[in-house]
Amino acid sequence: xxxxxxxxxxxxxxxxxxxxxxxxxxxxxxxxxxxxxxxxxxxxxxxxxxxxxxxxxxxxxxxxxxxxxxxxxxxxxxxxxxxxxxxxxxxxxxxxxxxxxxxxxxxxxxxxxxxxxxxxxx
Amino acid sequence: xxxxxxxxxxxxxxxxxxxxxxxxxxxxxxxxxxxxxxxxxxxxxxxxxxxxxxxxxxxxxxxxxxxxxxxxxxxxxxxxxxxxxxxxxxxxxxxxxxxxxxxxxxxxxxxxxxxxxxxxxxxxxxxxxxxxxxxxxxxxxxxxxxxxxxxx
Numbered sequence: 713x714x715x716x717x718x719x720x721x722x723x724x725x726x727x728x729x730x731x732x733x734x735x736x737x738x739x740x741x742x743x744x745x746x747x748x749x750x751x752x753x754x755x756x757x758x759x760x761x762x763x764x765x766x767x768x769x770x771x772x773x774x775x776x777x778x779x780x781x782x783x784x785x786x787x788x789x790x791x792x793x794x795x796x797x798x799x800x801x802x803x804x805x806x807x808x809x810x811x812x813x814x815x816x817x818x819x820x821x822x823x824x825x826x827x828x829x830x831x832x833x834x
Numbered sequence: 835x836x837x838x839x840x841x842x843x844x845x846x847x848x849x850x851x852x853x854x855x856x857x858x859x860x861x862x863x864x865x866x867x868x869x870x871x872x873x874x875x876x877x878x879x880x881x882x883x884x885x886x887x888x889x890x891x892x893x894x895x896x897x898x899x900x901x902x903x904x905x906x907x908x909x910x911x912x913x914x915x916x917x918x919x920x921x922x923x924x925x926x927x928x929x930x931x932x933x934x935x936x937x938x939x940x941x942x943x944x945x946x947x948x949x950x951x952x953x954x955x956x957x958x959x960x961x962x963x964x965x966x967x968x969x970x971x972x973x974x975x976x977x978x979x980x981x982x983x984x985x986x
Contacts, residue, residue: 731936733923744922746937748879748895748964772893772965778884785880785895812897812964 727791730766738826740819741800747790748812755809757816759802765793766814799824878938879915879966883946887978890952890970894944897964898937904961906968907953915966916943951976 733744747755750768758765768790796802801821808815859918894915896904904917921939926932948954951973958969 722891733932733937734934735923735926735930735932737924737930744898744937746897746964748897751963767954771963772882773962774884774891774893775966777886778891779886780882780884781890782881782883785882788913811901811931811961812895834974 724791725789726787727767727789728785728787729792730768730790732792738820739816741812743794743816743818745790745792745814745816746812747809747814749788750790750809750812750814752809755807755814757805757807759796759805762796762798763793764796764802764805764816764818765791766813767791767814850885877944878919878942879944881944881946888972890972892946892968892970894966894968895964896933896942896961896966899964900962901961904956904959904966906966908948908957908970911948911954913952913954913957913968913970914943914948915946915968917941929940 728802730747732746735742745766747766747768749772751769751771754769756765756767756769758767763783770785770788770790796818799820800818802818804819806817806819863888871880879894881895882893884891884893892913896915896917896919899917899919904915907914907916918941919939921937923932923935924930948970952970954970958971960967
């Protein structure tokens with residue numbers, strides 16, 4: 713059978729959806745994601761339009777000739793994306809990786825920060 | 835990760851796992867464990883176990899833990915990994931909104947029974963990028979070896 717006309721599969725490779733904590737204060741949003749096994753080099757953060765994508769590749773540094781006996785983590789890739797709102801300043805996202813935890817801080821755009829609006833008495 | 839472990843994977847299963855986890859959380863359900871020491875789905879930390887010619891390698895996926903608070907012990911062929919992960923979320927208040935709290939916090943403990951042919955007195959544990967890697971060497975006498983054929 714000629715398979716050359718079969719449309720190529722465009723689905724993304726399987727990936728683990730990492731657990732996250734997300735909280736917001738007056739300065740912006742902080743996101744923490746569990747990405748065990750991902751080094752700074754294995755992390756890929758992208759902002760496209762209003763989409764924030766987090767991707768990470770697991771490097772175990774495993775021994776040569778390792779044969780699996782039991783596995784709860786069966787995929788070596790993490791992926792999760794979020795939709796950002798317009799009041800966030802995507803130019804100033806700060807990211808840090810420590811012990812397999814990614815911390816992202818997304819500040820609010822200056823005009824979106826809470827401010828007091830003076831009420832004038834006429 | 836080693837390809838032989840990733841071989842099992844399928845996007846279908848990864849998706850189902852995530853869904854199952856959410857349902858478990860929503861309804862407080864727990865699937866029945868299959869082995870006497872099997873942990874519930876989503877137990878922290880996740881474990882992968884592999885074997886080489888020289889050692890048994892255990893990988894515990896335990897991100898965000900102070901290595902000083904990780905405890906690894908061996909007692910009569912049982913390897914125990916325990917510790918505590920402290921929540922670092924701020925309290926919700928009128929200035930702080932918390933939208934997602936999915937990450938594990940609290941104390942944890944996982945137990946693995948080691949095979950008979952390992953030397954439990956020489957356990958090596960390293961913590962890097964949130965993965966605790968424990969290496970238990972096999973006993974010298976159980977390692978594969980070559981037997982020379984003497985010419986009579």
